[in-house]
Amino acid sequence: MAKRKSHMQWSWVIIVLFFTLSIVDIRFGILGFACMAAPMYHALKGRGKIHCSSYCPRGSFLGKFLSKISFQNTLPKWMRSKQFKNVLLLMMITLFSFSLYHAGWNYRNISFAVFRFMLASFIIGILIGIFFKPRSWCQICPMGHATGLIKGALEKE
Numbered sequence: 001m002a003k004r005k006s007h008m009q010w011s012w013v014i015i016v017l018f019f020t021l022s023i024v025d026i027r028f029g030i031l032g033f034a035c036m037a038a039p040m041y042h043a044l045k046g047r048g049k050i051h052c053s054s055y056c057p058r059g060s061f062l063g064k065f066l067s068k069i070s071f072q073n074t075l076p077k078w079m080r081s082k083q084f085k086n087v088l089l090l091m092m093i094t095l096f097s098f099s100l101y102h103a104g105w106n107y108r109n110i111s112f113a114v115f116r117f118m119l120a121s122f123i124i125g126i127l128i129g130i131f132f133k134p135r136s137w138c139q140i141c142p143m144g145h146a147t148g149l150i151k152g153a154l155e156k157e
């Protein structure tokens, strides 16, 4: 696979723009779907975790802004276990499905549900990045984990 140029130096701008636009007009919240779909898209295309290493706006933000304030602790081993990541992924899918179900087919409600989900995981990612190493969230991130699972499944084929 050809090596792709990394955009991690600047891609944090996208997540800041996303939150700003969504606060101005919640209908922009729907764009959060793109953030969730992008890692899956690359993984399904056989590009593995390229989204995490070269594009992810969230990963870029955590890496760029938390290094000065982070306590730089190592994430506990149990949090890095496969079981923990599986539970977190399952929890995320369940919670997100419930919130979409409750949003009905209303565009604004769906946008708000996506925005709320993005914001909650962003805040958790920042808190984890402060207590532990800046990009510790990436070690447990459900999207990153799902990407790894797709990658593993494709490699087995």
Ligand code: SF4
Pocket: 039, 051, 052, 053, 056, 057, 058, 059, 060, 137, 138, 139, 141, 142, 143, 144, 145
């Ligand atoms: S693990 Fe999650 S937050 Fe980290 S770079 Fe990958 S998709 Fe982004």
